[in-house]
Amino acid sequence: MTEKFNEPFPLAYGTYDDAVKMLNKPGEKVLAEFSVNWEMIKIYCSMVEDGNASYWDEGYANKQWGGIVAPLGLLLTWPMSLQWHPKKERKHYFIAMTIPLPGDTIINVATNTEFHRHLYLGDRVSVVDELTDVSEEKKTRLGVGHFLTTKAQFFNQREQLIAEQTNSLFRYYVPEGES
Amino acid sequence: MSGDITLKYWNEISEGDAVATVTMAVPFERVILDAAATQDYFPGHHNPAYARHQGQKEIYLNTMAIEGFIDRVATDWAGPHTFIRKRQMQMRSSIYAGDTLQGEGRVEKCYEAGGRHLVDVTINISTANGLCVPAVLTLDIPGERPS
Numbered sequence: 001m002t003e004k005f006n007e008p009f010p011l012a013y014g015t016y017d018d019a020v021k022m023l024n025k026p027g028e029k030v031l032a033e034f035s036v037n038w039e040m041i042k043i044y045c046s047m048v049e050d051g052n053a054s055y056w057d058e059g060y061a062n063k064q065w066g067g068i069v070a071p072l073g074l075l076l077t078w079p080m081s082l083q084w085h086p087k088k089e090r091k092h093y094f095i096a097m098t099i100p101l102p103g104d105t106i107i108n109v110a111t112n113t114e115f116h117r118h119l120y121l122g123d124r125v126s127v128v129d130e131l132t133d134v135s136e137e138k139k140t141r142l143g144v145g146h147f148l149t150t151k152a153q154f155f156n157q158r159e160q161l162i163a164e165q166t167n168s169l170f171r172y173y174v175p176e177g178e179s
Numbered sequence: 180m181s182g183d184i185t186l187k188y189w190n191e192i193s194e195g196d197a198v199a200t201v202t203m204a205v206p207f208e209r210v211i212l213d214a215a216a217t218q219d220y221f222p223g224h225h226n227p228a229y230a231r232h233q234g235q236k237e238i239y240l241n242t243m244a245i246e247g248f249i250d251r252v253a254t255d256w257a258g259p260h261t262f263i264r265k266r267q268m269q270m271r272s273s274i275y276a277g278d279t280l281q282g283e284g285r286v287e288k289c290y291e292a293g294g295r296h297l298v299d300v301t302i303n304i305s306t307a308n309g310l311c312v313p314a315v316l317t318l319d320i321p322g323e324r325p326s
Contacts, residue, residue: 040216047216048247049203053184053259060184064260072263073247080218105233107223108242112267142234174234 010091011171014100016146019134027095032078032125033085036070044074069118075154075163078125095129096148096169103145103171110168116161124157132166145172186258189289189296189320198256198284198300203248205240207276213244239273245304249314252282252302261318264297268314278306287315296322 034040045055053060054069061068070078079093096106119125129152137146148169154162214224219241222229230238249268254261274280284302291297297317304312 034218043212044216044243044247047209047212048244048251050247050251050254052251052254054254060259071247071250072266073243073250074217076243077217077219082218083220105223106221107233107273108270110267110269111242111246112265114265115263118262174232 010097011104011106012098012100013102016101016134016136018100019131019146019148022095022099022131023134024130024132026128026130027093027098029126029128030079030093032127033080033082034078036078036119036121036123036125038068038121040077041068041070041074044071044077048073065118065120067120069120070123072113072115072163075113075119075125075165078119079127079154093127093129094150095131096150096167096171099131099134099148099171101134101146101148101171103143103173105143105173106169106171107142108167108169109147111165112167113163113165115163117156119156119162125154125162126157127152127154129153138170140170140172142170143172143174145170147171184259186260186324187256187320188322188324189298190323192257192286192289192298192320194286194289196286198252198286198302200281200283201248201252201255202282203280205274205276205278205280207238209244210238210240210276213240217241217243219243235273235275237275237277239275242268242270245270245274245312248280248282249302249304249312249316252284252304253300253316253318256284257298257318257320261320263316264295264319265317266314267316268312270312272308272311274304274306274311278308281305295319 129150133149135147152165282304284300288299302314
């Protein structure tokens with residue numbers, strides 16, 4: 001029996017030619033639902049067992065950085081959409097999800113990030129990204145699809161650049177009989 | 180906590196130095212905690228049937244968890260006064276529930292640029308199945324120990 005799945009996010013479907021038309025068009029700037037907060041920082045650090053005093057020790061963090069800072073690995077989390085919101089349709093901020101292609105799933109392939117400054121408790125992140133490359137159809141050990149490259153810029157509420165990220169993911173499907 | 184902190188300074192680091200190895204088990208619980216901690220409910224991170232539908236053998240850690248582990252390997256070694264200027268990583272294979280992570284690294288280059296004291300390190304994340312995520316980081320570390 002083939003199990004049916006709800007799409008993880010509302011992926012857009014179309015052809016490679018449709019995707020190419022989306023190149024180099026920045027998406028809408030998205031303001032994070034979450035402010036940077038110590039509770040989420042602690043949960044994340046507990047997940048990776050990171051005892052870095054910059055995240056846990058106010059005395060140390062105040063002296064070293066001027067306050068508790070957010071782990072850099074949480075950068076993508078702050079603008080994540082809630083599972084449900086009373087007024088907003090669920091929409092992922094990654095422009096990669098809106099690129100029309102045939103694949104019904106994704107896997108991340110590479111992430112390069114340059115960090116310019118820390119995020120502090122209470123900061124509010126905004127992000128804007130754009131598609132900078134889409135490959136022709138490729139076959140990999142996972143399936144058949146297209147590699148998407150996106151570039152994102154993350155800002156704090158003072159419009160200071162926090163980080164720039166180039167991400168590559170594979171949008172693909174598993175051919176019938178291979179899953 | 181502050182009394183237990185170990186700090187490395189740039190002028191104490193040499194090319195070829197080993198970055199101390201860190202290991203961490205990844206039971207199912209940690210993969211689920213990852214989804215919750217990062218607010219990333221993509222089903223490959225919590226639904227085994229969906230993961231198999233993707234061609235994966237089991238639910239797997241997301242990018243943010245791997246980033247956090249890589250950064251931890253770097254800052255456990257260099258100390259919490261480190262600012263990670265750049266992180267480049269490739270997800271060559273997934274890290275599944277049931278795996279044990281091992282992060283190990285090496286200092287590739289020590290240099291000064293723009294008034295900063297920088298150290299490039301490679302950090303490789305492996306499981307029993309081999310190398311999963313190679314990464315290169317540029318660390319900004321205070322130049323010398325305060326006198």
